[in-house]
Amino acid sequence: MAEPGASPAAGGEASRGMPLRVDAEVVAAECEGGANHRLRLAVPGWRGFLPGQFVMLSPGALAAVPRTDPLLPRPMAIYRAPGDRGEIEILFKRHGRGTALLAAARVGQKVGLVGPLGRGFPTADPGERAVLVAGGTGIASIYELGVRIRAAGGAVQVLLGARGVDDLMGEADFVSAGLPLRIATEDGSRGERGLVTDLLEQELRGDAATRVYACGPTPMMRRAAEIARGSGAPCLVSLENPMACGFGVCLGCAAPLREGGFALVCRDGPVFDAERIEWAGLP
Amino acid sequence: MGGSAVISRPELTPEEVDPRVDLGGIALRNPVLTASGTFGYGTEFGPFLDLRRIGGFVAKSLTLEPRFGNPPPRIAEAPSAMLNAISLENVGVDAFVREKLPALPEGVTVVASLFETEIDRYAEAAKRLSGAPRVAGLEVNASCPHVKSGGIEFGQDPAVLAQLIRAVRRATSAPLLVKLSPNVTHIAEMARVCEGEGADGLSLINAVQALEVDVERRRPVLANILGGLSGPAIRPIALRMVWQASRAVEIPICGIGGITSAEDAVKFLLCGASAVQVGTANYLDPGVAGDVADGLRAYAARHGFPRVQDLVGQLETGGR
Ligand SMILES: Cc1cc2nc3c(=O)[nH]c(=O)nc-3n(C[C@H](O)[C@H](O)[C@H](O)COP(=O)(O)O)c2cc1C
Ligand code: FES
Numbered sequence: 137m138a139e140p141g142a143s144p145a146a147g148g149e150a151s152r153g154m155p156l157r158v159d160a161e162v163v164a165a166e167c168e169g170g171a172n173h174r175l176r177l178a179v180p181g182w183r184g185f186l187p188g189q190f191v192m193l194s195p196g197a198l199a200a201v202p203r204t205d206p207l208l209p210r211p212m213a214i215y216r217a218p219g220d221r222g223e224i225e226i227l228f229k230r231h232g233r234g235t236a237l238l239a240a241a242r243v244g245q246k247v248g249l250v251g252p253l254g255r256g257f258p259t260a261d262p263g264e265r266a267v268l269v270a271g272g273t274g275i276a277s278i279y280e281l282g283v284r285i286r287a288a289g290g291a292v293q294v295l296l297g298a299r300g301v302d303d304l305m306g307e308a309d310f311v312s313a314g315l316p317l318r319i320a321t322e323d324g325s326r327g328e329r330g331l332v333t334d335l336l337e338q339e340l341r342g343d344a345a346t347r348v349y350a351c352g353p354t355p356m357m358r359r360a361a362e363i364a365r366g367s368g369a370p371c372l373v374s375l376e377n378p379m380a381c382g383f384g385v386c387l388g389c390a391a392p393l394r395e396g397g398f399a400l401v402c403r404d405g406p407v408f409d410a411e412r413i414e415w416a417g418l419p
Numbered sequence: 420m421g422g423s424a425v426i427s428r429p430e431l432t433p434e435e436v437d438p439r440v441d442l443g444g445i446a447l448r449n450p451v452l453t454a455s456g457t458f459g460y461g462t463e464f465g466p467f468l469d470l471r472r473i474g475g476f477v478a479k480s481l482t483l484e485p486r487f488g489n490p491p492p493r494i495a496e497a498p499s500a501m502l503n504a505i506s507l508e509n510v511g512v513d514a515f516v517r518e519k520l521p522a523l524p525e526g527v528t529v530v531a532s533l534f535e536t537e538i539d540r541y542a543e544a545a546k547r548l549s550g551a552p553r554v555a556g557l558e559v560n561a562s563c564p565h566v567k568s569g570g571i572e573f574g575q576d577p578a579v580l581a582q583l584i585r586a587v588r589r590a591t592s593a594p595l596l597v598k599l600s601p602n603v604t605h606i607a608e609m610a611r612v613c614e615g616e617g618a619d620g621l622s623l624i625n626a627v628q629a630l631e632v633d634v635e636r637r638r639p640v641l642a643n644i645l646g647g648l649s650g651p652a653i654r655p656i657a658l659r660m661v662w663q664a665s666r667a668v669e670i671p672i673c674g675i676g677g678i679t680s681a682e683d684a685v686k687f688l689l690c691g692a693s694a695v696q697v698g699t700a701n702y703l704d705p706g707v708a709g710d711v712a713d714g715l716r717a718y719a720a721r722h723g724f725p726r727v728q729d730l731v732g733q734l735e736t737g738g739r
Contacts, residue, residue, distance in 0.1 A: 157467040157706050198704045203679050205498040207650050209703055250467070250705060380494050380501060381702035385459035385479075387505045388494030397487050398508075419492050419642070 155253055155383065156181050159197045159246040163223060165239075170302035171230045173239045174215075177247060182222040185214045186256025187281035188374050188407045192382040193226070194248030195237035201248060206234045211379045211402070213277040213351075214252060215306070227276040227305050253382045254406050257349065257372060260285040265346040269336050269360050271297035274352030275305045277374045277406075281349060282315045292316065293339055297332025297356065301325040333359040344368035350410070351376070354418050361410035371410040375418075377401040392417035428723025436719045437726040438712070440474070442694045443619030443671050444594035445556040447474035447528060450727055451684060451712040454675050454698035455480050455532040455560060455598070456505065460519035467705035473712050475528030477622075477696060478515065480560045482535055483544050485511035495631050495640040499677075500652035501699060502629050504643035507534065507563075512544050516551045529553055530596070534560040537567065538583050542590040549593035556594035559587055559618075562602075562625040562647075574600035574625075577612045584616035596673065598622040599664070601653075606660045607667035614668040621664060622673040622696065624657045650699040651677040658690050665691025665732065679707065681714025688715075688730040 156179065164176035192209040194201045215225045230239040241247055260266065266285050268278045275296055282292045294315045298304040300323045307326075310317045319327025320335050328335065333356060340346060344367055350360035351374040364371035380386040384403030391401050392414035399405060399412070438449035448471075455477040461470060470476065488508030495502045510519065515531070523529065531554045533544040541559065548554055561574030561583065568576060573583050584597055597613040599606065601624035610621055626647025631640045639645075657676025665672050671694070674687030679700040687695045697708045719727045 154466045157704070194703065198706070199710065201703070203499065203651055203700070203703055206496055207499055207501055207699070207703065208496055248704065378492065378494060380503075380699075381705075383463055383705065385457065385463050386494065386503070386702055387456075387488060387508050388503060390488065390491050390493060390508075392490060417490055 153183050153252065155251050157198070157250050160249040162241045162243050162245050162247060165241055165243055167239070168305070172303075172305050173228055173230055173235075175226045175228075175238065175241060175247070176218075176223055177226065177249065178223050179249060180222070182217070182224065185217065185224070185252040187284055188256035188277060189214055189252040189254050190382070190406065191224070191226075191249050191251030191253065192379070193238060195234070195241060196248060197246040198248035200246075206232070208234070208380050209248065209250070209382070210234045210238065211376075211382055213273070213374075214280070215276045216280045216283070227273070229273055229305070250382060254402055255404070257281050257374070257407050260288045260290050262289050264290040266290055266349060267293045267295065267336060267339050267346055268349045269295040269297070269332055269352075270350070271332050271352030271356045272303070273305070274350075274356075274374070274376065277351040278349060279306060279309060279313070282310070283313055286315065293318070295320070295332050295335045295339065297321070297335075297352065298326070299323065331359075332356065333363060336360055336363050340364065340367045340369060342367050347372070350374070354415070357410070358415045361413070361415070364410065372407055373410045373413065374406045375401045375408065375413075376406070430723055431720040431725065433713075433716045433720045436716050436724065438716045438719075440694055440728055441671075442594075442673060443556070443596060445475070445528065445530065447694060449474045449712045449716065450688070450694035451708055451715060452476055452530065452673065452694060452696045453701055453708050454696035455558060457698040457701045460510070460515065461527065461529065462519065462522045464701075464705055468709050470524060470527040472709035474694060475530060475555065477530040477532050477558050478519070479509050480507075480532040480534045481509050481512050481515050481544060481548070482507055482533070483512055483540055483547075485509065485514060490642045492640060492642055495646070497629070497631055497648065498652065500648050500650035502631055502641060502646035502648055503626065504641045504646040506643070512547050516547070520551060520553045523553070528555045530556045530558050532558040532560050532598070534563040536563065536565065538586045541583060542586040545587045546590040549591040554593065556596060556619075557587075557591060558596040558598050558622055559584065560598045560625070562598065562600040572600050572602065574609060575603055577608055580609060581612045581616055584613050584618055588617040594619045596620045596622050598625055600625050601656060601660055602628045607663050610664040610668045614670050618670060620671045620673060621668065622675055623664060624653070624660050624676050627653050627656060649677070651679060653677050654683060654686075658686055661687055661692050662690040662734070678711065679703070681711050681718055684711050684715050685718050685730065688727070689732070689734040691732045691734070693728065693731050
């Protein structure tokens with residue numbers, strides 16, 4: 137059973153550089169069709185991140201955000217850090233007040249940033265075989281992971297899922313990074329018709345030597361975990377629980393564990409061994 | 420009094436203003452603390468804030484044994500506010516004393532908060548915590564359901580509250596603050612009860628009992644159904660309660676509720692609070708409490724008050 141308030145190692149490495157609390161400057165802001173948006177932020181003092189880590193973003197300079205509606209900052213996966221020059225990219229969907237305000241941010245404006253936060257994915261084993269399966273905004277959590285596993289000599293297959301083609305994020309980036317890609321959409325408007333977890337079943341086919349990495353809606357991750365278990369394959373998931381703080385003090389992001397008790401998604405995760413999660417207790 | 424013109428005083432520099440305050444025997448370098456449950460055990464803020472910039476912090480409420488909290492969802496948003504139903508989750512008194520306190524930098528003022536489900540357990544927790552090095556004072560969180568009263572909060576029944584404070588007072592000679600529940604009809608009565616039982620100060624308010632609904636699923640948004648509302652939306656309620664309590668008692672008051680800026684903190688001082696606690700705002704900006712502390716001193720300087728304490732109770736109400 138997990139100790140209340142303890143930090144169970146989530147399979148992360150010595151993963152936490154000191155997080156920053158800064159006002160970042162928007163250097164590029166694009167709508168990529170549908171509700172999909174991309175922000176590129178210049179972050180003073182940025183010292184890099186691990187795939188799977190995230191930032192808490194507020195729409196405006198920290199001291200100047202009107203804390204009305206919404207009150208809270210939004211957790212956002214760090215998509216990538218192009219060019220290693222202190223800039224990071226965020227891919228997100230506009231689906232509520234918070235993300236609408238971030239989507240409205242223009243070049244030159246400030247965005248309050250706290251991060252990088254959380255433990256990232258564990259370092260890939262040299263030469264490992266990995267299937268990365270992601271849906272919805274979960275796609276933003278796995279791009280950099282795929283790039284780094286491949287750079288470490290691993291073999292990567294990426295599976296992306298979306299409701300329809302308008303929902304799909306980042307496809308062109310995966311293609312230009314040369315990551316082998318298969319796509320499933322529920323309406324068949326892009327790639328194969330069906331669920332991305334159907335693709336996972338085909339890819340895995342009882343292969344216990346491949347590592348599965350999953351990020352997306354809870355039912356998708358839960359299904360991915362089942363498929364991996366069925367193959368005897370290890371599976372890591374990156375959970376996307378709602379968060380208030382992002383650094384372990386509000387206790388709002390708790391995920392129930394099979395061993396009993398809870399883990400904090402922001403502090404102990406967001407990456408967990410899928411076998412530790414009590415899926416039935418996750419909303 | 421009675422004039423409507425605000426007396427104008429010569430402006431000072433912030434360095435000329437004395438920010439110190441004594442909160443019921445707890446010496447604070449300035450009146451800005453952070454609220455229990457919003458500041459973890461202090462160490463989490465190391466990367467974001469030099470804890471010596473603030474008066475001190477109130478640690479997450481502790482029970483005798485470590486406890487788990489409620490199932491998720493535990494939090495939800497509302498306009499200018501959030502709801503939470505964390506319940507009693509904490510590391511327990513012993514782990515706090517053994518592991519959390521020693522991990523803090525020197526020179527940080529720590530107030531230990533405690534809650535329990537029975538009076539003798541509160542008293543035991545108070546005893547153990549007041550013996551701990553580095554604990555400058557205690558805050559009794561009275562917003563906890565009392566098992567024997569059928570789940571109503573200790574702080575909701577004046578007789579039960581009196582028994583609780585009497586028992587805790589007997590168990591400790593440390594500076595003792597009582598954190599009042601706002602979920603009562605007469606806050607002044609609760610304040611008087613605590614003063615009568617020997618409390619050294621009052622902290623108010625705790626989160627306001629609330630409910631939010633997911634219409635599509637026709638369900639409460641929180642698994643616990645009810646939660647506590649916090650954030651800017653509750654600030655005017657908190658100001659009202661601080662004002663009422665401060666007129667009812669002589670002991671100092673620590674004002675809490677929706678503080679996000681120095682101006683918000685000034686409002687609480689004007690309404691009679693000697694100090695304040697920043698709560699939910701720490702989630703939005705983990706460095707904000709330092710800015711509130713600096714800004715409070717700057718406000719006092721701008722308005723010519725040589726001590727931040729000179730602001731306390733200076734609300735001009737035309738004699739009413
Ligand atoms: C997630 C959360 C957890 C809290 N936990 C505690 C607690 O353990 N003990 C306590 O006395 N107050 C607790 N509070 C109440 C705060 O200390 C504070 O009284 C309340 O949030 C109002 O202030 P605010 O509007 O500045 O947040 C908690 C509040 C929140 C939002
Ligand atoms: S989001 Fe606050 S503890 Fe995880």
